[in-house]
Amino acid sequence: MIFLFYMLSAIMIICALAVVFSKNPINNVIYLIVCFIAMAGHYILLNAQFLAVVHIIVYTGAIMVLFLFVIMLLNLNKAIILRKSKVTRITAVITGGIFFLVLVAATRQTFEIHPRYPFASDIGLLTQIGKVLFSEFLLPFEMSSILFISAMVGAIMFGKKDEH
Amino acid sequence: MDWTIIIFKTILLFIILVVTLVVALYSTYGERKVAAFMQDRRGPNRAGPFGLLQPFADGLKMLMKEEIIPLTANKRLFILGPSIAMTTALLTGVVIPWGGTFTIGGQEFSLQIADLNIGILYVFAMVSIGVYGIMIGGWASNNKYALLGAIRAASQMISYELAMGMSIVALVLTTGSLSLHDIVTQQHGGHWNIFYQPLGFLIFITCSFAETNRAPFDLPECETELIGGYHTEYSSMKLGFYLFAEYINMFISSAVITTLYFGGYNMPFMDQLGLSPNAVTLLGTAFFFLKIFGMIFLFMWIRWTLPRFRYDQLMNLGWKGLIPLSIFNIIATGVYYFFTELK
Numbered sequence: 001m002i003f004l005f006y007m008l009s010a011i012m013i014i015c016a017l018a019v020v021f022s023k024n025p026i027n028n029v030i031y032l033i034v035c036f037i038a039m040a041g042h043y044i045l046l047n048a049q050f051l052a053v054v055h056i057i058v059y060t061g062a063i064m065v066l067f068l069f070v071i072m073l074l075n076l077n078k079a080i081i082l083r084k085s086k087v088t089r090i091t092a093v094i095t096g097g098i099f100f101l102v103l104v105a106a107t108r109q110t111f112e113i114h115p116r117y118p119f120a121s122d123i124g125l126l127t128q129i130g131k132v133l134f135s136e137f138l139l140p141f142e143m144s145s146i147l148f149i150s151a152m153v154g155a156i157m158f159g160k161k162d163e164h
Numbered sequence: 165m166d167w168t169i170i171i172f173k174t175i176l177l178f179i180i181l182v183v184t185l186v187v188a189l190y191s192t193y194g195e196r197k198v199a200a201f202m203q204d205r206r207g208p209n210r211a212g213p214f215g216l217l218q219p220f221a222d223g224l225k226m227l228m229k230e231e232i233i234p235l236t237a238n239k240r241l242f243i244l245g246p247s248i249a250m251t252t253a254l255l256t257g258v259v260i261p262w263g264g265t266f267t268i269g270g271q272e273f274s275l276q277i278a279d280l281n282i283g284i285l286y287v288f289a290m291v292s293i294g295v296y297g298i299m300i301g302g303w304a305s306n307n308k309y310a311l312l313g314a315i316r317a318a319s320q321m322i323s324y325e326l327a328m329g330m331s332i333v334a335l336v337l338t339t340g341s342l343s344l345h346d347i348v349t350q351q352h353g354g355h356w357n358i359f360y361q362p363l364g365f366l367i368f369i370t371c372s373f374a375e376t377n378r379a380p381f382d383l384p385e386c387e388t389e390l391i392g393g394y395h396t397e398y399s400s401m402k403l404g405f406y407l408f409a410e411y412i413n414m415f416i417s418s419a420v421i422t423t424l425y426f427g428g429y430n431m432p433f434m435d436q437l438g439l440s441p442n443a444v445t446l447l448g449t450a451f452f453f454l455k456i457f458g459m460i461f462l463f464m465w466i467r468w469t470l471p472r473f474r475y476d477q478l479m480n481l482g483w484k485g486l487i488p489l490s491i492f493n494i495i496a497t498g499v500y501y502f503f504t505e506l507k
Contacts, residue, residue: 026241026303033296053285061292061325065299065318072303072315126281126342 005045012038025071029064036060050126172273180257180277188411189219191460195411198464226404234397238304245301246398246405252294253412259283260419261345263429263449266442275429275449276345283344284332287420288325291375295321297409298377302394313393316383316475320374323482324381328371330490331364334497335424348428358425363493365425367486372417374482376410379467383475418459419452426455 015035019028036059043052084092133141193208193215200207208215233242263275280286295318302314338360339347351357358365374381383393395406422428429448437444473481 026238030241030300037293049280049282050285053282053289056289057285057292061289061295062322065292065295065322068296068299068303069315069318072299072311 001045004041008038008041008045011035012042026068029068029071032067033060033064036064047125050129166271168271169273173277176275177258177277180262181254184254184257184412184415187415187456188408189223191411191414192222192407193219194460195464195467198461199468202465202468223404226401229400231400231402232397234306236306237397238306241300241304242397243402245297245304246402246409247297248300249294249297249409250405250412252290252297253409253416256287256290256416257419259286259344260416260423261348261428263452264441264445266445268442274345275445279343279345281341281343284336284342284347284420284424287416288329288332291321292325294409294413297406298394301398301406305394305397307397309392310394310396313396317377317394320377320381320383320478320482323479324371324374324486327367327482327486327490328375330487330494331361331367331371332424334364334490334493335361335368337494337497337501344423344428348423348430351427352430354427354430354432356425356427356430361425361493361497363489364497365421367490367493368424369421370481370486372421373463373466374478376413376417376463378410378414378463380470380473381478382467382472383478414460414463415456418456418463421459422452422455426459428452 012035015031015038018031019035022028022031037056040052040055040060043049043055196218197207197215199205208218211217211221233239258277259280261274261276261279265275266273298317299314302310302317305311335347335357336342338357339350341347341350347357373379395403398406429445429452431448431451437447439447
């Protein structure tokens with residue numbers, strides 16, 4: 001188990017770095033896909049099979065296909081080298097550094113939080129997730145579905161041809 | 165876990181791998197014979213008796229042909245494409261319950277390699293990764309026909325995955341489980357899901373034709389417009405892998421359809437025969453394969469009967485026909501169960 005954890009983590013980190021450093025957009029997308037699959041592996045290690053599979057179906061199977069789709073259609077075949085002015089670069093480094101600081105501070109806080117429930121190994125299984133989603137977290141769940149519908153309506157509005 | 169179970173599962177894994185490959189191999193022969201029958205011809209009859217050795221001759225030909233990778237192609241991705249297509253096609257068979265349980269020396273051995281409690285979703289995950297095989301291969305060829313084929317394949321598969329998933333939601337409402345093992349055991353005694361979900365079945369089977377890229381939805385490799393579609397540039401065994409993956413997908417989809425809607429390894433008079441449980445399991449597996457072959461024949465029958473769809477017709481059918489229908493199916497099933505549970 002420990003070995004699997006380290007292997008998956010190594011794959012994830014290497015692929016995530018490759019996403020950032022690789023210059024070819026198609027390779028970027030493929031590294032990101034591998035990264036997502038490794039992440040699904042982490043879910044399985046945590047005994048959350050449902051999350052793992054939904055993660056693969058939604059992120060790897062749908063969203064990344066659309067990414068790949070757009071990149072293929074735009075034919076971004078050649079490596080892109082971005083040239084930015086010095087001011088932009090310095091600002092980017094500073095904002096990135098500050099963001100990282102906030103991130104570190106936030107994650108430090110989370111370590112002190114004690115879980116509300118004792119750790120249950122079946123929490124990621126289908127029936128458990130269903131029960132929790134439709135009882136305790138019903139309101140946020142329904143809210144997010146309303147958000148999705150509004151996003152869908154918005155997309156259709158944008159995509160609609162102007163008839164006037 | 166027990167060592168005997170691990171050894172048993174490993175052996176089962178190899179058996180299923182070999183069976184899948186052999187069935188896929190002979191599906192190519194079957195397809196040609198069915199096509200010949202439909203068109204009043206004889207079909208392959210030179211290699212061996214009734215042309216039975218034809219698939220091996222074809223396989224040998226594929227292996228012996230010259231391996232060509234186009235100069236302008238992206239070499240790594242060009243090789244990755246068929247590998248993904250083949251791997252994902254073979255991985256799906258793991259969750260299908262190929263039979264009941266054997267009892268040897270007081271220990272039970274299930275003929276299903278992994279009984280995941282999300283079984284059917286696992287199949288969907290593998291199908292959705294399978295899209296990459298076609299997309300990456302088509303793009304890496306650096307050929308506009310291949311790219312067009314790849315893009316068609318991807319958009320077609322994404323569109324039909326939605327309707328397919330929603331037809332499964334209605335099925336899950338009736339069975340109350342995502343595990344393929346539970347779905348099969350619930351259909352014991354003739355309670356096949358096709359009688360409860362006829363509309364869902366029609367949607368599901370239409371979508372599986374689209375997912376396996378078979379006629380009438382074989383637009384990704386439509387010869388008359390796109391030469392060969394996504395595998396235009398492929399030769400030798402890499403082309404063989406793509407073609408073979410299609411037949412494996414057809415076999416696995418037939419197995420999934422049988423498992424979901426036709427009772428899997430259940431057969432009529434299963435309990436009345438008075439045979440020992442092990443014999444019933446064996447017979448059940450044989451019956452399961454019989455149903456699968458029937459389903460494969462349906463796939464071929466439709467391929468050689470219906471003309472190919474036009475691209476806009478395909479998209480209209482998917483988005484404006486099948487998705488609203490499957491939503492209606494979910495609502496109807498939900499309402500039915502709501503009122504029957506109330507009693």
